[in-house]
C-alpha cells in the first residue's frame with residue numbers, strides 16, 4: 001500500500017468545543033500521523049480561496065463565514081492510503097449519514113458545522129497542503 005499525505009482541518013465548531021485532542025486521537029488510532037500542524041484564524045479571503053471550488057454552491061457564503069469566524073487547526077496527515085483512510089475516519093459530509101464511530105457522527109453539529117475537512121483526492125491533497133504549508137514545515 002502507498003504511503004500518502006493528506007490535508008486536514010479541525011473546523012471552528014470543533015475547536016470552540018475543545019475537541020482538538022479527541023479528533024487528533026482518532027487520526028492516530030487509525031494509523032494517520034500528523035507531520036505538520038498549526039492553529040490559525042483564517043481570514044475571509046483565505047476561506048474564500050480555499051473553498052473557491054464551491055463558489056457557485058448555495059452554501060458557499062455560510063461556509064466562508066463559518067470557516068473564518070474563529071480559529072482552526074490545519075494539519076498534514078501521513079500514512080498508508082491516507083487520503084481514503086482520512087475520509088473514512090471523518091465520515092459522511094452530513095452527520096446524519098455518517099457511520100457509527102466516525103468523527104462526524106460523534107462530534108459534528110450539522111452538515112455545515114461538521115467538525116473536520118479532509119482532502120478528497122491526491123491532486124486536491126497536494127494543492128491544499130501547499131495552500132497552508134511550506135515544504136520545510138512538513139516533518140515526516
Ligand code: UDP
Nearest residue numbers: 059063092093111112113114116117118120
Ligand atoms: N456543506 C454545506 N452544505 C452542503 C454541503 C456542504 O454546508 O449541503 C459544507 C460542509 O461544511 C462541507 C463543505 O461545505 O464539509 C465542503 O463540502 P464537500 O461536498 O466538499 O464535503 P466534504 O468533502 O467536506 O465532506
